[in-house]
Amino acid sequence: MRVKENIRITDPDCKDTVIHMTLEPLRGKLPSFRPGQYVRIGIPKLKEPAPGYFAIASCPDEPEGYEFFVKNAGPLSAYLCDIEAGALLEVEGPMGKGFDLTPFKGADVYLIGVGTGIAPLRSLWHSIIRHREAFGKVTIYAGFLTEMHQLLTEELGELSRHNIEVSITLEMGHESWDGPIGYVQHALKADAPDGTNAVACLAGMSPMVDACTETLQNLGFNDDCILLNH
Template sequence: MQHSSTYRMRVKKNIRVTAPDCADTVNLLALEPVYGETLQPFMPGQFVRIGIPKLNEPAPGYFAIASCPERPDSYEFFVKNAGPLSAYLCDINEGTELEIEGPMGKGFDLSAFKGSDVYLVGVGTGIAPLRTVWQDIIHHREDYGKVTIYAGFLTSMHQLLTDELEELSRHDIEVSVTLEIGHESWDGPIGYVQHALEADAPDGTNAVACLAGMSAMVDACTETLQNLGFNDDRILLNH
């Protein structure tokens, strides 16, 4: 399948993943090739441009791939209903065709960091590109040292991939979930992910960090990691 220009994919599944009474709607959207082509492999952390065929409005937008890079048969995305295009995408039915361009972006290339500890830090739907990284690491777990995920969400109702994150301990991957707003039965960190990073103070001498999420969070976590001894070339962004 060519990725230098746009091509068609169709909706394989489209399901809401935030709690029904959560103010924010986030859907898991899976797209598959229209004609059964083999999907090109992609680098963990890459994204695509999604548009609506024959329509300029709503304008196309960029979404990070959230599915496993190993022999993909579909691309998965977490779509937050926060604008005209995402509202459309959260409401479309299976079989609907969309225009795709990509995969694109530099992604998270960990090939130069084998043997290193890996820290994945993301908030909200920023966990989407990180999911491709940890699923790739699971297939090559022996290549890396300690692997820890720092995920941040507004409230427990905003949490994504709760069951999947809980099961990662089976692959010797640690998970720290921070809620900005806690509740009575919540015993995890409360606040922002950079505060959880500060509290744990991971050693940056033989480690690499992948950051994904809002720019303010990325900037704050970058500063925290620099203070912990991470070199700038070991703090990776996917774009």
């Protein structure tokens, strides 16, 4: 596949670099995929840096290309953060089970992730928007280290137009921040969503997923209503 666009989306003063990378097929159409799935990306003719796995951040109903959020946190991601439009990459997939909400029509939906872990959730909320009438209440719980690390501020702010609520938690707040401070599981516990007719989709680091899973179980969510994308 070919790099169509590569744009930094973290604040220029933020020490962490996250880019929004879009890939387009050289020919033909993209294979179909489910929200939450991921692909394996490698560099043609190079064994190092080794290939890695990245969740698709775009919607299956938008087949022009794949979108990803890449944080500069290792050799491959550093390479991708500096890559220029027109460069070629090897892409294998899609892989993973993704998020299948087919059995949960009419249910409330909770999307929970932190940092670049919101990438597979973005794929899902774009899909939900296209079928919004099929679900009840939809709420996104997103967590970031600081306000400077926050991703997709404008996009998340506009989701209310689609009757989607958004809760942003900062691990490190400041005097003018009036949202939750701490971890997303704390915001979940404080809001205490009703798990009677609901499904939760989690994406991110294992400690966060484990903590949120325990919180959801304590709130009455059944295990088969707590979904992971892998």
